[in-house]
Amino acid sequence: MDAVLLSRLQFAVTVGFHFLFVPLTIGFALLVAVMETLYVRSGDTRYKSMAKFWGKLFTINFVLGVVTGLTMEFQFGTNWSEYSKFMGDIFGSPLAIEALMAFFLESTFISIWIFGWERVSKKVHLFAAWMVALGTHLSAIWIIVANGWMQNPVGYVLRNGRAELVDFVAVVTNSYAWHMYFHVILSAYVLSGFVVLGICAYHLLRGRHVEFFQKSFRFGLVIALIGVLGVALTGHFNGQKVARVQPSKFAAMEAIWETGREIPAYLVVVPNEESESNPVEAVGIPGLTSFLAFNNSSAEVKGLKDIPLAKRPPVALTFWSFRIMVLLGIYFLAVAAFGWYLQAKNRLLDSTRFLKLLLYSIPLPYIATNLGWTVTEVGRQPWTVYGLMTTAKSVSPAPASNVLFSLAAVIVLYSALVGLDFYLIAKNAKKGPEPISEAEDDSTVVRPEFVLSSNS
């Protein structure tokens, strides 16, 4: 195997593992901040107990997010040095700003949140919770500004043998990036909502801490519903953006081979890359793809055959990732809506089958979010920066044996750590909330409490 393929695999593996932790961090940070706000406002310790329980799962998840992100930060240099040389004048800044603006905020205030319950006042503690939430949301902005630039490069000139930044504001306000941003944030809410719902379902099925998890269930439901509706809406606009900016990705997502007007949308499609056609196309709505992409059912959509083979992304992978993601999105919408209905009818506790469905649905949003990134990144191929630089030219001159070593190490070690981390999250989730004693509630005693997510 060559260094390009190995480096691509390594990037996919590290970023894929990293993104198993990111969405929950974003959504849970917000949930915990909201719960704690309710506690501080009402003095109702049930909300404190909720913030602590969900916050503990957040922290176990957070650690792996941090460490898997660390390798990402250096990987552009180790494995993609030609890319870094050519694009660094633009691409490096968002990463540096992300650290300065977001990572310090997150790391400092998460520590105050975890260890500061008895060291700082209620209000300062609440402030810390919101700073963590702000940090996670800011962090996403900068990394997506960076990625958005790879999707739709703006604000640069080619000079001195590299791409040089000439308009920072254009890079930051890149509408492509902002479309991605909202889609990613809302998908993080969906994932977080479904994790909350699944864990609540686990306890409700066993009749444990029923009041606690019924209350939590509502939080999960609200964030899941907001997320899933928002994801659908932003996904639509995102798709329109892709159709305009990256026609090759759009054609691959929809498996459109021939350029034409009034492109229909089919419910069932099976593309074949070798024959450059779709052997199966069934249940079509005329002009729907054209309409969804350009608000006009007779708009022209570019087909893959009009794009040279060397400039096409892998069609099957892009197509199926997109399809399955969309199907999962529809599933999330149906489940969340049905959950809302049961909740409103007060029939949730009797619906054991639905609760089991929720429990077993926990992995699905993880799959969906990683499929989304697969569409984004694989669909952009053969480019690292769309239209500017190919992936093959971006790679480091490092010997393939080095990359093979690091790839093997990353796969083995990350798999072990990630497996262990999910096991620990599950263990703590199954244990349920810890009782909040009256004494602890308004305690002013300064007591060291340095154990993160202690088991006691």
Next chain:
Amino acid sequence: MSEALLPSIWFFLWGLVWAIYFALDGFNLGVGMLAGFLPQTEQKKLISSLGPFWDGNEVWLITAGGVTFAAFPKLYAVMFSSLYLPLIIILLSLVFRAVAIEFYHQSEDRNWQKVWATTLSVGSFLVALLFGVAFGNIFQGLLLDNTGYHGSIFSLLNPYGILTGILFVLIFAYNGNLWFAYKTGNDKGFTIAKRIYPPLLLAAVLFLISTAFATNLWSNFLGLPLLFVVPLLAVVSLLATRMLLGGGQAAGSLLAGSLTVLLTVITCVIGLFPNMFPSKINPVYSLTAFNASSSPYTLKIMLVVTIIFLPMVLVYQIWHYKLFAPARVDEESPY
């Protein structure tokens, strides 16, 4: 504005961020190295004392990486791809270091805890050693020409590189023991620190001397002797930390020990200027602040961002240290 000014400012900001990272994470790494060798009660206290700090300290490393990328993209590309294997091992060790700190408390099972304490020690040791080796090699220059880097992980393991690695390990271990003494009031921390000090002093003296032969770091100082204040202060703080230690002042001693790290790194950064990744083959191939930097526009934007956010970061990190550092980890601590 002179053309050299912006890259020069960024060169020193770059060095400062690395220096702060080593000063802060240095004692964390030292604590990590120590942890595997302690009996259970002390081990638990020590590892839990890292809880509030390791992440915030590690962000300085992420920032160092980010600053390198943003301000010196060519350096970022060449340095990290040249030092591929050592860097990958450092990063994976950091992953394990952090995970060990957090996983350790997840079970009371003694074997589980032993595994993570050992992981913590090995991971911390490798990070300290390999960063030392890498920077030692940067100080003395690498096998770099116009076609790229020609060394291997073995060519990095030369005497000066190894000496710098040992120096890093010793000073971090020393500072880690001071933290141990400071946080737990345990005599063992004092005792071990006192035992580490003589070899540390020896390594420091050897480093100072061999730097004159193996590197060009002292030439900037000879050109502007006033700069000798910085290494002088480093030496003073290295002596002060031992005196404070003798007086039983763990906090003061740790502060002086961390200051030694900070000033030593800054000394080397001053000595390097304007080189960032010097070539041993021929200086024309060296990456410098001037030939590896971003465009003036990017440097300006980043400078504005830094001037706004770096002071904020310092304020809340110092507040955070004040909040958590003084607390003793004692028997009543709720494990």
